[in-house]
Amino acid sequence: MAPVGTGRCDRLAQGCHQRSGFTQDTSHYCEASAALRPGQGFFRPESRPSRDLGVLLARQLGLAAPLRVLDLMTGCGIRALRYGQESPAALVWANDADPDRQPLLQANLAPLADRPGLELRCTALTAQQLLAGCLQRQERFELVDLDAFGCPTALLPLALEAVAFGGVLYVASTDGRSPTGHDRSAAVRTLGAAARAHPASWELALRLQLGVIARTAWAMGRGLQPLFNFSEGRTFRTAARILRRPLAGEERQLGLLAHCHSCGEQQVQSLLRLRQWQVCCEPGAALAVSGPLWIGPLQDPATLAAILAATAPEDPSLCRAAARLLSSLAADAGLPARCWPMAELGRRLGGGPPPLQALLSDLQGQGWEACASGVMPGQFRTDAPWALVLERAGALNR
Template sequence: MAADGTLLTSTDHHYREGLAEFSLGPGFFRPESRPARDLSVLLARHQKARATQPLRWLDLMAGCGIRALRWGLEALGSDAAETELWINDGDPDRLPLIQSNVQALGCSTRLSAEAADLLLYRSILQRQRFDFIDLDAFGASGSLIQPVLQALRFEGLLFLASTDGRSPTGHDRVGAIRSLGAAARVHPASWEMALRQQIGLVARQAWLLGHGVQPLFSFSEGRTFRLALRLLRQIPAGDEKKLGLVARCERCGAQRVQPLLKLSGWPACHCLEGQGRWSISGPLWIGPLQEEPLLQQLIADAQDLGLQQISPVTLRLLRRLQADPGDCPTVWPTDELASRLGGGGPPALGRLVQALHAEGYRASASGVMPAQVRTDAELPQLLQICTSLRGEGI
């Protein structure tokens, strides 16, 4: 990246990341997306360590081939037998660059330059299933979700990215209806709402096939929204209750959640004399966002690999996600809480979480957006606890 923050585009620029040294070639490249690439390596390494059959991994939109190169060097290492890396990019002019970058890998590689949907549908017809698909898409990736799920083996992993932030965050409501089949409204926890909208879409597409999905981790930096999920052969009992609606009153800040399966009338918010009005988003995923045991294992793996391979930023991200399962979709920014108390500084987030626990509520610092508290406490009780902390000078 240049000093002014622009993307690296030099045709002869060489770059090192993890154990990989390669040429970027023409086109774009974002060094700040390294945490996503680190996590892709960790997921692949985790799967390889537990594999009992030959594996096939697909980098569907490869760019310069950095993900597949790091898979081969860091996830497989010397144990590359019986693992095939399929590396695809829709631009055939990039194939020589990709081939040059990955030629030293000791595992089986297959390079292609096909439109993503054609590759997936051909793989489905030829029954060539993948154990891991990394889909780092531009814009919305909704049109590819159905073929991606059909091309995955059961228990296979999907690492999905979308750069469409306007639709799922409520800034393009028509776009959300078209791409997500859902109503998206502006919300203070906008990144989380976007992730839940997208998990909900993937879950509905999997259910159409009679299969389930298990979210493994979900995160965003506000530009790109990333999900890791496992495809399950069967829909887990009760998962239908994890699809629902989230409502928020713009006036008083109250929030409510209802599963679609038990949808009924919305109760009154906390405004006086019926002055409030619910702003409703969904259907979206209202279940957990993170799989804590997996994240704990990925943290251990990252520590084993060391900072040469996994960046400190990635390790901090993993720890933040591991500490917040995302099991409750009602989230409040601490700045909003301070504002509703009439100004003054926001409550200390860690102390607020402790105080909520002491009162018997679920609570955690949001791992998705900074300075936000996740809790099942109602807003009046939450504000009361904030007032008590303020009185204690905390």
């Protein structure tokens, strides 16, 4: 969709398809179709890949039904503006709890007021107030974008009520200490889970976040399907389709993940089949157990393939960083849930690790699942025993 605007914003928008970044006077920012003023609030140009994926997801949702988008914590409005200009949205609701930001928000979203077939709402409510009103009116949306500052757990019950059946909750958390094992007490309070130090820390955080969403959805009688999960180490983002009821066996995807810091082995157990942990090295070795968390797939290959197929390489809604991220996620469904850095492999071998692709091919040739992680660069996942991984990696180094 072409951006709509007048005057200076319209002229600025003409160059936004080709680049992203601040204009010469630094008061305006361009990204894809959007030209706006970020103002003095919190804004990260580096988060563009997450906004790109949100727009592409919105386009896919708009193919099946009229698309209503709720941007709960919109900030300067860039996500709402791009949803309105780059997807077939019939409704975009941009909300920010700070009433002082309303003049900036309304000015930035002014181009949407003239877009045919689009209803635009701008409000200054707390997320709790807005969501409670939606619950009273039974108003739901195909896409609820909850870009939270900190941990969003307290908002999840109301946010899930606002998602239409088959719609998507796109949630972000900037709480990096709790789910990566650096603040265990906070993890118990905010996630209802144990979080221990783990070599695949970003993935651990995403699985803990998915676990909270799953438990909240199940308590409401609903199911969920993860569509994509990713992080750059600072913000942890999950897009999950919310289903009318859980799929058969969905509860098996909640479990515990154990890591032995002594030998490096990892073990995964579903809560439905919880049993004694296996002894992986010396009997006195302690396991660092995290969970409950999501042990199922992190990405839905079908959804990601559909997004890729519908997006041209020169699409202005997809920057290069987002294209690389999308391709990485599409190549890794997130199974099995045992993931290691190549650096740890090299350290345990006493030298550099073998080439990643050579190791993966070797393990696959022996019948094991093995692939590169799409969540963290330089990591791999496999269901092969860790001792065998070390043995094969050592053989490849010889």
